[in-house]
Amino acid sequence: MDTEINTVNDSCNSSTSSDWRTYPFATEPIPKLSISDPEINRYIAETRPVIITDSKLVEPALKWNLDFLHENLGSSTFNVLVSKNEKFMYYDTRKVQRTKGFHSDVKFEEMKFDDFVKRLHRASDIEGDNVYLQQALNDTVGKKIVDDFVKFNWSWVTDQQKRHGWGPLTSNLLLIAPPGSITPAHYDEQENFFAQVGGQKRILLFSPDQFGKMYPYPVDHPHDRQSQVNFDDPDYERFPKFKEVKALEGFINPGEVLYIPMYWWHHIESNPNGKETTSVTFWYKTGTLPKQIPYPLSSQQKVSIMRNIEKMLSECLRNPEEIGPLLHMMTDGRYYNTHNIMPPV
Structure with a gap:
């Protein structure tokens, strides 16, 4: 895959400027x-x-x-x-x-x-x-x-x-x-x-x-x-x-x-x-939640869940340095081994 940014060049989206930054994705x-x-x-x-x-x-x-x-x-x-x-x-x-x-x-x-x-x-x-x-x-x-x-x-x-x-x-x-x-x-x-x-x-x-x-x-x-x-x-x-x-x-x-x-x-x-x-x-603002939540959850819903968990742990532990170790303690060696799933690299 090309590691330089693929500049859009259709007439509706392109820019004539040659000084836009380039990025590695x-x-x-x-x-x-x-x-x-x-x-x-x-x-x-x-x-x-x-x-x-x-x-x-x-x-x-x-x-x-x-x-x-x-x-x-x-x-x-x-x-x-x-x-x-x-x-x-x-x-x-x-x-x-x-x-x-x-x-x-x-x-x-x-x-x-x-x-x-x-x-x-x-x-x-x-x-x-x-x-x-x-x-x-x-x-x-x-x-x-x-x-x-x-x-x-x-x-x-x-x-x-x-x-x-x-x-x-x-x-x-x-x-x-x-x-x-x-x-x-x-x-x-x-x-x-x-x-x-x-x-x-x-x-x-x-x-x-x-x-x-x-x-x-x-x-x-x-x-x-x-x-x-x-x-x-x-x-x-x-x-x-x-x-x-x-x-x-x-x-x-x-x-x-x-x-x-x-x-x-x-x-x-x-x-x-x-x-x-x-x-x-x-x-x-986002709308109200539906009475029946459809599954699988969307990526937006998952981000919201992660934020809420992180906020809750922050309030309970009152020390942000404890949040990461606690989450590792909860998951490392448990969910991956139990369900035969390889842990993320």
Whole structure:
């Protein structure tokens, strides 16, 4: 198998940029379908990613360039991640004190949009001053922005929510990232429509059934739900199964919407040759559990089970260093020998 990333080259998904990173795993294209294609409903029902065109979901926002936002966002303060490099790896500040020796190249700041724009423009001249705005869209963002937000294609997205039995909309985030920025691989516990407003992003997706190959941090760690693997230089001695991962790859352009199913890993990059990228996310809680759970369980359900077990052990043991040994004690030499199954390598 070719160990270099297989760049998608169909006309709907490809990018003209020659500076995208290359990674040591194979890829297949994320399906890209027009909103009129009934296959979209099947993809979403089966919790499989798909890029949707022509939805007009965020059409009123397509004029949201920096000048427009600067003029209309108002004087509120906004949530901004500041990184010493191009990677913006989120962490849970509530878990920092519980983790010995934790260090991050990213910090959180609140700043006026005017200050954000100034720092965004000079980021290329000042090492370690990359900024990434991640702000909830609410009534503090200015009248014209709210007016555009109200005119989103809510009928379509609400129909999808009802059709697939999702829970309530929890938030809409406005994301403004510098060129070449990276949100490293992670998964979320909600359904997500990721709408592109300005610029181009590349998305790499990994299915939940590859959970063991992605080496997530423990649930008590500030980087919970994120991969420990450095995609630019994988340490195969520590993470040998990462050699086996396969990804879906797609390029999302203004006006297009990517469905990211719950528990699907996603690694997101902004075009290194473009300007800043702007996106809006639509987050939905999962629906209620059916009275009769169908078997076999899906990979998403298995990830949920693992998280719940890990959280329960963490609460009971009150020492994350005891969780691994306890699980080994429970399984090693028992289940594999009893059922004549070879243990994983």
